[in-house]
Amino acid sequence: MNEIAVQGSIMTAVIQVIRKDTGLVEDYILTGTIVPDEEVIETETLED
Amino acid sequence: MAGTHPTATRDAATNAVINLIGANAILAFRIAGPISAPGAIAASLIMTTPSSFGTSSGGTATAAAITTNTNVAGNASPVATATVNTSGGTAIFMCTVAAVSGGDINISSGGLTFNAGDTVSCSSLTYTALAA
Numbered sequence: 654m655n656e657i658a659v660q661g662s663i664m665t666a667v668i669q670v671i672r673k674d675t676g677l678v679e680d681y682i683l684t685g686t687i688v689p690d691e692e693v694i695e696t697e698t699l700e701d
Numbered sequence: 702m703a704g705t706h707p708t709a710t711r712d713a714a715t716n717a718v719i720n721l722i723g724a725n726a727i728l729a730f731r732i733a734g735p736i737s738a739p740g741a742i743a744a745s746l747i748m749t750t751p752s753s754f755g756t757s758s759g760g761t762a763t764a765a766a767i768t769t770n771t772n773v774a775g776n777a778s779p780v781a782t783a784t785v786n787t788s789g790g791t792a793i794f795m796c797t798v799a800a801v802s803g804g805d806i807n808i809s810s811g812g813l814t815f816n817a818g819d820t821v822s823c824s825s826l827t828y829t830a831l832a833a
Contacts, residue, residue: 663832664783664796666728667825673818681813685783685796 706831711760714830718793719754719762725788726753728767728823730815733781736795743780743815744773746823753785754828764826771820779812785828794828 664685671678706714726748734740748754749765756762784795798813815821 663829664785664794665825665827666783666823668821668823670813670815671820673816673820683783683798685798 706760708760711829711831712757715757715760715762715828718830719752719757719828721787721793722748722753722785723787724749724752726793727786727788727790728764728826729784729786730780730798730821731782731784732776732778736792739784739792739795740778740782741776742774743776743778744770744819744821746770746821748785757830760831761827761829764823764828767823767826769820769822773815773817773819773821775815775817775819777814779814781812 664683666683666685668681668683669678670681728746728748729739729742730744731742732740747768747770749767752765754762754764780798782795783798784792786792
């Protein structure tokens with residue numbers, strides 16, 4: 654993959670998940686920061 | 702050292718990126734992995750033709766409608782990154798993903814996971830190439 658984005662770039666997404674097993678609807682606002690190469694990510698999630 | 706980009710510069714940078722994305726791009730939520738070897742896709746959503754993103758305004762481009770995936774692949778590991786790929790599968794950018802919510806919030810130490818067969822939709826997606 655060519656890394657073409659500049660550090661400092663951001664992405665935001667609003668997503669909804671409907672669980673197949675329970676039918677539960679979950680809404681998330683995701684924020685992303687463009688990462689440099691060789692970065693391994695861990696994240697902590699806040700959810701409804 | 703701090704730097705500042707005029708809006709026109711920010712728009713140019715954002716438009717350069719979204720022009721690489723093209724139509725029918727793929728928004729993929731992935732488990733952890735470096736950009737050189739992105740993690741497995743937990744959920745993928747198809748973006749819109751003829752343009753996945755609109756023209757940048759104020760340095761930010763907003764995606765057109767994104768198709769809901771009613772049967773995602775899922776993964777036991779939490780989502781850690783997202784990529785936007787061309788329709789041919791070439792990744793244009795990757796970002797880390799952290800979830801926040803404006804509603805009642807519970808902190809989940811396990812993070813956001815998608816299970817196989819879940820339905821995932823994306824009602825809003827924006828991309829900003831440069832900080833102001």
